[in-house]
Amino acid sequence: MRLSNRNKASLYNFINTLLLMMVVLGIVSFLANEYRFNVLKNESYLLILVPVLMLFIFHLNGRQIFEYDSDGEALNFKNRNIIPFLNTPLYDEFPKYKLIKYDVITILFIKRLYITISSKNNGSTVLKYQISYLTGKEVNDLKLSLNKVVKANKEKKD
Template sequence: MRLSNRNKVSIYNSLCTLLLMTTVFCVIAFVANEYRFNAMGKESYLLIIVPALLLIIFYISGRQIFEYDSDGEALNFKNRNIIPFLDKPLHDEFPKYKLIKYDVVSILFFKRLYITVSSKNNGSTILKYQISYLNRKQVNDLKLSLNKVVKANKDKINDDRRIFA
């Protein structure tokens, strides 16, 4: 199964540009109000607080582009930001049999995907992906696909235990 929200890059770029322009315009309006017009009083601080808060929420929500591919014998995860220099893009590929479990954590408008993968050195490794920009259907499809892989791995382990017991 393949899952990607790469087709929404233009929407996220437009939203980012709109938020940046709004923030700059509101800072200019705040400065003009404070030093020239003095028409708004204490409410003028909202001109800075509201757009800055929206911009911060946009960037704290995480990397915007998430791609998942479970075709073949490997799982492939990619997670990147629309602005390349803000965050280092994540790219992980590993065999399906190494997937132990996964967990999707959703707090307010933040969503994270935690993947536990078996490792030779440490026993297991947890990989973290930001999936805040996936819609509910995409998250459900991702869960369904990962459930299939985890179930197949557990069935294989149980079959192996029965054979060697």
């Protein structure tokens, strides 16, 4: 099964650009209010605070683009940001038989995928992916696919 939200990259770029423009416009409006008009008094700080907070929340959700491929004998996970220099992209590929378990953690609007795989050195390794920008249907499809792999691995061990 293949799962990707790469086609939404242009939407995420648009939102990021819009938020950056709102920050710049908020700074200009703040400066104009402070030095020229002085209409808003202390509320003028909201002109900067609200857009910066929205931009912070957008990037707090994590990497926007998530790709998953379970076709063949390997599992492929890719997780990257729309701004290349902001975070290092994650790319992991490992055989299906190494998958031990997975967890999807949701806290408010932040979703994370934790994959536990068997490792020769430590016994197991946890891989972390940010899936906040996947829709509910995409997350359910991902869970269904990973459940199949985990179930097949448990049957092989028994």
